[in-house]
Amino acid sequence: MCTYKKAAAINWLEGRGKSVVVEATIPQEVVRKTLKTFVKDIVRTNLNKNLIGSAMAGVIGGFNAHAANIVTAVFLATGQDPAQNVESSNCITLMEETEEGDLWISCTMPSIEVGTVGGGTSLPAQSSCLKVIGCKGG
Secondary structure, eight states: OOOTTSOOHHHHHHOOSEEEEEEEEEOHHHHHHHSSSOHHHHHHHIIIIIIIIHHHTTOSSEESSOHHHHHHHHHHHTTOOGGGHHHHTOEEEEEEEOTTSOEEEEEEEEEEOOOSSSGGGGSHHHHHHHHHTTOOOO
16 A cells, blocks of 8 residues: 555544644634634634535545645755645644634644655755754754
């Protein structure tokens, strides 16, 4: 079975490389003033676009708002193989309105494939970026 540089259900289910889950709560005041919208509208948009829309399209692991763009940018900055973006961008973004009316966001990425030695990681700028995030070397 080969899942290298392919969107594959097994990577979505079992993970490959590093698996990461992040979450944040954004106060409703920040959503209103900075994003110029309401928490309920962001939650509804995420449901309709990222979850339902992706499911209707038959997506494997792409229940998100363009994670591929961010993953590719970080990969280029840290000397990764940008073609690994295909499986490394698997992710699901969940959003809910908290009891206090704030925005809770969770992002699960089960198959981020990264390297810390060899290839582009030895280039000066990329090596510096890896050092900054504490990932340089074996």
